[in-house]
Amino acid sequence: MNQAKVIDACNSFCPGPLMELISHMKRAQVGDTLELLSTDQGSVTDVPAWIRKVGHEMVSTEQVGKVWHIKVRKVK
Amino acid sequence: MPQRINIVCMSGTREKLQMAAMVASVAAVTGDDVTVFFSMNALPYFVKGHAAEAPAEGELGALIAGTSVPPFKQLFRQAAELGDAKLLPCSMAMDVMKITAEDLEPGIGPPTGLTSFLSDAEGGQLLTF
Numbered sequence: 001m002n003q004a005k006v007i008d009a010c011n012s013f014c015p016g017p018l019m020e021l022i023s024h025m026k027r028a029q030v031g032d033t034l035e036l037l038s039t040d041q042g043s044v045t046d047v048p049a050w051i052r053k054v055g056h057e058m059v060s061t062e063q064v065g066k067v068w069h070i071k072v073r074k075v076k
Numbered sequence: 077m078p079q080r081i082n083i084v085c086m087s088g089t090r091e092k093l094q095m096a097a098m099v100a101s102v103a104a105v106t107g108d109d110v111t112v113f114f115s116m117n118a119l120p121y122f123v124k125g126h127a128a129e130a131p132a133e134g135e136l137g138a139l140i141a142g143t144s145v146p147p148f149k150q151l152f153r154q155a156a157e158l159g160d161a162k163l164l165p166c167s168m169a170m171d172v173m174k175i176t177a178e179d180l181e182p183g184i185g186p187p188t189g190l191t192s193f194l195s196d197a198e199g200g201q202l203l204t205f
Contacts, residue, residue: 015102016146019154022105026158046102053106 080200104159
């Protein structure tokens, strides 16, 4: 299992973290795991909604202190 | 199913430009077919050399100024780069401002008349900011 690439979007507001994730997603390889760090509460629901709509895969969501760690996998 | 979302962006205030940019970028990266038509007080922000900051019209706009909310111009650019949104300047507003396509920032164009914008918008959603 390869190491997740970490994208630190802490302190940015909606839709900043989602846009950061998507721009990295475009450049990632199929099968890559990306970990988004966000302090924006909306990311917790917006990222899974985007992943579902576009057809990638949610890996996990975890809150550590004030930071959400949202892991996703590029599947296509 | 992808939706067709057409946005008329005409206000020059921070809140409306921000909201239009948020809707355009999120819809475009989610696979919707997005077209933004810039006219009236919104268009000058996309002329080369114009100030990037728009005046706030209320409380939220003033609050946004001190935060790391993504700037509206960055969101419009991401809508185009990541989601293939079309960013169209209104040809009437360009005539009034006496500017040509070369005066606009890269990624904004081609100059479009209302008739062709409305004809392309037919059947889709139309949002105005």
